[in-house]
Amino acid sequence: MGEIHPETLLTTPLDGLHRELGARMVPFAGYAMPVQYKGGILAEHAQTRTHAGLFDVSHMGQAEVRHPDGVAAAARAFEALVPGELQALKQGQIRYTLFTNAAGGILDDLMVTNAGDRLYVVVNAACKAQDFAHMQANLAGCELTILEDRALLAIQGPEAAKVIARLAPEAADMPFMTAKAFALGGIPVWASRSGYTGEDGYEISVASAEAEALARLLLAEPEVEAAGLGARDSLRLEAGLCLYGSDIDTATTPIEAGLKWVIGKRRREEGGFPGAETILTQLAEGAGRSRVGLRLEGRQPARAHSEIVDADGNVIGEVTSGGWGPTVEAAVAMGYVKSAFAQPGTAVGCLVRGKALKAEVVPMPFAPHRYFKG
């Protein structure tokens, strides 16, 4: 267990609330963050799958990108850094995309929204300083505004929409991967129909000064309980979603990671993003290794860095995320294997303390996505 050194850790605007709610605080990406509250990770996971969980994700980086010629010009400039088709985004539409490097590796994953007169961008906490420097240096003709004074709350779960609709009826029919401005209990927010759990829900950007009032407002609703980073991790694992730094990094390409869907159709033809040569070659010819889902036979989890072996015990890859899947009631993992072993149904083993746990390559997500498509 990590030591907490409050003097060196940053805090989010909800720090006092977390402590009041009995959170266990841990260091994460330079911040003191709640890993769990009193109920524990399994209860918070179940709460989010059946009702709604409220997560503080204020440590993530939020920014806006403007161009004097408008949002289309900002999108065009941004496309120089990512393989996503951003110019096609209509107002209020969000795209999941990747910052790639010249070798085709992944520098970070991020969300980009066409917010009308600007792009709204959310990046990972651990990468944000580097991402913002990358954007500042390479977004030609754009103005970057880092939103230091905004918090980010995620309400996730099948009852999240009911809660939000009660407070803001106009937000009810927003489809998955769209965003707009509205007010919750008089508090102005910029909210996205999106998340990191596989469930329906919203990610809500709010002024730091009003974040605690908003969190309390949402927690007062009967469907909502606070949930920490522990549940966030088990939920995203079951949803088959990548964690940057574990499942994707500079040593993995979008094709190896099974993220070829992030490469827009026009971008496949035109290229023009970092690492395009490598990535488009792999897109055409396949990559030597592939990210796969693994379901273990028993209850024992195989965690990150566990080696994956074939039936003869030869090492064919490595687990990048793994643990107990509370909803699927099985130990599940994701990792990279040589592409010859990536077919669902392939029997493999995961080495844990010298023993090969039996596992099978399975399609992801492990728990079905339940997004609101409108």
Place this chain on the structure above:
Amino acid sequence: MAKIYFSEDHEWISVEGGVGTVGITEYAQEQLGDVVFVELPETGANIDRGDDVAVVESVKAASEVYSPVSGEIVEINEELADAPGLVNQNAEGDGWFFKIALSDDSELDELMNREDYAAFIEGLE
């Protein structure tokens, strides 16, 4: 009448008639959080004091459990295979891990009684 001892690694051992029942303490289960799997030793295994004899997997991480004494494993808690949550519900009762026939009773002298262990964990906070 069984007598209970505690280790600095947060195991407890309740000894009666030369056999000790071993588990992790209430404090340890609280620190670990939800337990999802326990890897237990094999019955018949001979182990030395301090050996890593079991592994507790919580949602977050795997933690090793060290044997507080030397001896032979005579029974394991089969219930934990399907119900690892017993460790959270009743760490110092139904959530026991294994029973060990002690080979050297004097090793118990180096463990703590309940009062000393309470003071020990107080000092950790």
